[in-house]
Amino acid sequence: MQLKTMIARSLVLAGLVFCLPTLAAPVLPDHQEFDAALQVPFRASAERSIVMHFEYPGATAGTPVAWQIALLDHSGNVLREWNGNSVLHTRTARASVSWDGFDSRHHALPAGYYTVRLRAIALDDDNARRIGTGIATNALALATRLAPTRITEQRYDIQVGQVAAAAMPGFSGLPQHGGAHAMSVGASGLPYTIWYGNLHSQTNHSDGGGDLATCHGEQSPQSSAYGPADAYQYAMNRGLDMLMTSEHNHMFDGSTGTNASANPATAHNLFASGLQAAATFRAAHPNFLSIYGQEWGVISNGGHMNIFNADGLIEWEKNSAGQLIGDYEIAKGDYGSLYTLMKSKGWIGQFNHPAQSGQFKVGGTDFGYAADGDQVMVLAEVLNSSAFSVNTTESETSRPNYEAAFNTILERGYHVAPSSDQDNHCANWGASFTNRTGVLIPTGTALSLDSFLDALRARRVFATEDKTAQIVLTANGHVMGERFSNSGPLTLIVNYASSSGQTAQRVQLFEGVPGSNGTVSSPSETSTTTVTPMAGDHFYYAKITQANGLRLWSAPVWVTEGSGGGGGDTTAPTATASESGSSGTITFNATVSDNVGVTRVEFYVDGALKATDSSSPYSTTLDSTTLADGTHALVAKAYDAAGNVGSSGSVSFSVSNSSGGGDTTAPTATASESGSSGTITFNATASDNVGVTRVEFYVDGALKATDSSSPYSAMLDSTTLADGTHALIAKAYDAAGNIGTSTSVGFSVSNGGGTTQPIGNGGFESGSTGWTQTSGVITSDSGEPAHAGSWKAWLDGYGATHTDYVRQQISIPAGASSATLDFFMHVDTAEPKTTAYDNLQVQVITSTGKVLTLATFSNKDAASGYQEHTISLNAYKGQTLQINFNGVEDSTKQTSFVIDDVSVKVQ
Known part of the structure; x- marks a missing residue:
């Protein structure tokens, strides 16, 4: 018998998840999350493909993803929509739709710029509980109502038809380090040189450095072959000017959890060795900056952030003896205290791959503003290439975007510049794509850790998807990153240059009010814009889209407009506060007014910020058990766009959570x-x-x-x-x-009496509909005949180490009198039948993720033709479970397990 034909077969996904509720998954490590990315041609002459990339490390294979693609016009109106679903295999999935260029009424779109929006949710156990279903049907609609923060959104702007390219000012560009791409200083005379780097990656000091031949995700901590020195050498050889290895702080004990046996001295020495490795490499290579730091925090219960220049390991974990496994102690998720420590030490940081909500909480607010945090947090990523890419040709197609979170961070009041990194976990540091972070260092100043940190503190940084391009925003002669006062007109100029012949197609200027918690607007799409701001604080930054679709983002400028500009609003809002309830959920309310408009209201209890509301009516709720029993003071502060603040009088209220005084009334x-x-x-x-x-x-x-x-x-x-x-x-x-x-x-x-059949498409004649599989298992390949019809599930048969599965989720009614699994299987092998070398297990996977084996077959069961097998499922009445066929083949001589006509008979 020939080996199984190794041709990639497309999954037939239509309807798959509608029949397949989510597989219950174990609790995932809290540094993992669902991620999505869009891949769309910026320009196309006719039809273009919209590709979605999904990634969820640690998620159970078979976890459904519900997704929606929408085409939006400039005002955000939906012109066309596609809905569908995919299934995560191991940790990734990919889906696509083809767009013919028409709207939903088959009308051609006028030439211009449009937005492709992706909204997606992974139906893991947690999300299924939140929205009440693990089935993809209506999952996004339910999540929008019940759990909107669990939806991941990505956007990408596209060009339709012929649109005139933006007129750009004459700008010959700042000099770039790197010989072949060097530029001379242009008419601007700006005294800076650009250095390009990747400021986010891992090595074997945590969960990175995986060999490219075997790397498929994050590595077990400290298990891979390659460390910081290998990373710096690799990045330098690939033309980067700088690389930061940012190791996960909580993995220095050698585990993703807490290693109770960890030796604090071992963790300290490992971190110290990383600092030494970076210093040694810098000394030997003066034109390359090697940086060793740490990525602090966890994703799904906090948020990741890089700390560039810490002299010790910041930890929350302790061993069984109560010893801190690090040098500085900060509780997990306590970003306010971390910012204060960083300020006291002179450390600076970057928000890594920020989610749109749920991260970096201070005072219960996502990206909550803290004055110490504003001083020490200098960058926020707007884009990454895939963290687990093994691409070495700078052509990775999965590139998640974080612009929405970047805007939120700016609106909170943080002064951050954008960065674009790769988060490499495999040994391809800086090589997966052409995206870089550009850092402006004064011309003539040597590249050093000090000059790099000074540039970051000045926010002289831009993000780019093109390592040969640059963007520099100026405002009345001030360069991006600066904070300055202004009175009267403000002229903003977006400068662009490319050393590889690329051109700018579109320019967008964005404006917002720091601390307003409002929204970022786009007042202009020209390279030179003159505005007269309203009195108060503002920020402006620019974005360029090249003709090839690659994008660049400038650092903002922060402008305080004096009373001579824009109208001079100096009137503070007025505010009154009230509170209701003494136990359980208590409610705060504020009544506010302003001569122009209120942008947000903050609620303080005993001087501590508890909540923020940016829309009227201004109110919030609080769990009373977070306050001690007794009397407390509530104050509401109202802000307007000019930065004026009005405070309410102090309102006294009482909390009584103790027995006999708390809420004892049942709903x-x-x-x-x-x-x-x-x-x-x-x-x-x-x-x-x-x-x-x-x-x-x-x-x-x-x-x-x-x-x-x-x-x-x-x-x-x-x-x-x-x-x-x-x-x-x-x-x-x-x-x-x-x-x-x-x-x-x-x-x-009443679904009909008699025998029921919960298995759908048991003969596989509809391809993979109703099933999830490893690639190519469900096939009509003639190398093995079907039991009936043309299609069957062909597992293994490669004559090499390989694992295949095919599975479907069903529910067995609790009132069933009997339930039986029946299937036909043909086993074909080149192995001797004396020893079981290759095995197929028939399993059920319960709703809690437990895998139970019902029967095992091997190459010893090889026989001509199909054999019918019947297995009782009576033990699983009243349960939702997956029927799973799992085939494992060793490194020599093929065994094919061919399955057909699967049924579950329920009476």
Whole structure:
């Protein structure tokens, strides 16, 4: 028998996730998160492909991703929309749609610039619980209502038709280090030289440095072959001027968790050896800057940030003896205290791959402003190439964008410049794409750690996807990164140069108000813009899109306009505050007014910032258990766009969480159900003296769904229940933990009696519809015949080390009298039949992710033709699970496990 044909076969994804609820996954390490990226041609003469890249390290194979592509006009109106779903295999997935250039009514679009927007959510266990379903159908709509912060969004602007290129000022460019791309100083006379680098990467001091032949993600801490010195040499050889190896602070104990046996001296010495390696390399290579630092924090429970110049390891983990596994202690997630430490030490940092929400909290606010943080945080990434890329030809197509978060950080009041890095975990430091961070150092000043840090403190930095291009923003003669006062007109000039012949197609100027928590606007798309700002603080930065679609972002300038400009608003808002409740969830309200307009209201309790609201009516809620019992003082501060601040009078209120004084009143709840087949709907009406925090829906005593916002409802696939009568109850919870239970509501399910078949497409004649698989398993290849029809699942058969699987998720009703798995399998092998070298396991994967093996077959079971196999599933009544066929082949002589006509018979 010939070896299995190794031709990549496209997955037939249509409808896949609609039949496949999410596989329950174990709790993921909290430095991992779902990421998405868009790949779209900037220009196209006709049809263009919109490609989506999804990445989720640690997610269970088979986790669905629901996605939506929307085409937007300049005003944000949706012109056309595509919805679909994909499945993560190991940790990645890829999907695409083809766009013919027309809107939804098949009208050609006028020439101009448009936006492609991707919105996606990975339906892992946590997200499935939040939105009440693990099925991709309507998942984004549910998430928009129930968990909007769990949706990942990416945007990319495209050009349609012929659009005149932006007129650019004469600018010969700043000199670049690097010989072949050197430029002389142009008419601007700006006294700076540009140095290009990658300021975010890992080596074997944490979870990086993976060999390119085997690297498929983050490495086990301290396990790979390549360390900092290898990284610096590689990056220098690839033409970079600088590389920072930024090692995860919590992996210096050799684990992704906490190593209770860790020796603090070992962790300290490893960090010290990294500092020494960088210093030694700098001394030997004066035109290359090697930087050793740390990436502090975790993603999904905080946020990653680079610290460029720390002299010791900042930690929160301790060993079993209570010893800190580091040199400085800061609690995980305590960014306010970290900023204060950094300020005291003169350290500076960068926000790494910032999410649109949920990270870098201070005072309970995402990207919460802190004066110490504003001083020490100097950069924020606007773009990365894929962290796990093994590309060495600078052509990586997956490049996540973080512009939305960058704008939020600026609006919070942080003075940060944009950066563009690669976050390399594999041994291709700086080689995955042409993106770089450009740093402006005074011409004639040697490249050194000190001159680099000085440039970052001055925010003289830009981000670029093209290592041969540069962008420099000036404002009334001030260069980007500067903060200055102004009175009257302000002229902003966007300068661009390329040493490789590229041209600028589009220029965009962006403007915002630091500290306003408002939105960033785009007042101009010309390279020279004159404005007269309103009195107060403003920032401006520029973005250029080249004719080839690659983008550059300038550092902002920060301008304080005096009273002579724009109208001179010096009137502070007025504010009054009130509070209601003494336990459970308490509510703060503010009534504010201003002669121009209020931009935000901050609520302080006992002088500490607790919450911010940027839209009227201004209010927030707080868990009273975060405050001690007794009397507290509430103050509301109102801000306007000019930076004027008005404070309310102090309002005294009491908190009583102690027994006998707290909230002891349970919510009330009533439940109802509609439908008897297909998708059925549960509804609940709930109320409480303080407030309902969530409602749970139980069927026959089993939890089926949770909803945390009114109106409380959930949908359920009726085929997961047996035909007949069932009982629904709703449980309502309040913040104090009181529970109110509805009376039992009887309802009937009728999906048809007799034997049911939860397996879809069991004969594989519809390709991979209903199944998830390793690439090419479901096939009509004639090398092995099907049991019936033309299609089957062909696992292994390569004669080399290989693992294949094919699986489908089903639900077995609790009231079933019996459940049986039946399938036909042909085993073909070149192995001797005396020893089991290659194996196929028939498994179930439970809703908690537990893998249970029902039967095992091997090359010893080889026989001519198909054999029928029947396995009882009675032990899994009332459960949602996956039927999984998992084939493992060793390094020599093929064994093919060919499966067809799979069914689950439920009576």
